[in-house]
Amino acid sequence: MEEPVVIGHDKFKIGEDETAKRELRVVKVHDDVIQIQEEVHGIIALVGASSSVNIKKDELKQLIKIAKEKFGWSDLCE
Template sequence: MEEPILLGKDKFKIGEGETAKRELRVVKVDENVIQVQEEVHGIIALVGASSSVNIKKEELKNLIKVAKEEFGWTDICE
């Protein structure tokens, strides 16, 4: 698998005096499959049967740009 491409990163306050760091990355898994990875550090997370990724508007724009330019997905819209 290729090295992930960074789409965005930020910090946010989760409590009094406690900040979490978040990074969003994308990696091409197959010709028709990409994987979006969200890493959050600074909080304890519970593991469940489902997962989700929070994506900002600018990160989505970056994801579309990477999919087109880096992965050759020219048939997707903006």
């Protein structure tokens, strides 16, 4: 499997003195499948947590279509 590409990285405040860190990465699993990984570290996850989703090429096209039509993300390409 290839190295993930980081597409998002941010910190957010969850309490007066507590900050959580979040990172979103994409990795190619197969020619027509990508995996999106989100890792959150901080008090919410205690030691950390991660989840992932496999997306086929045609599913991504549908996701883009839904994001454009339902969420108004008109700057996405097909």
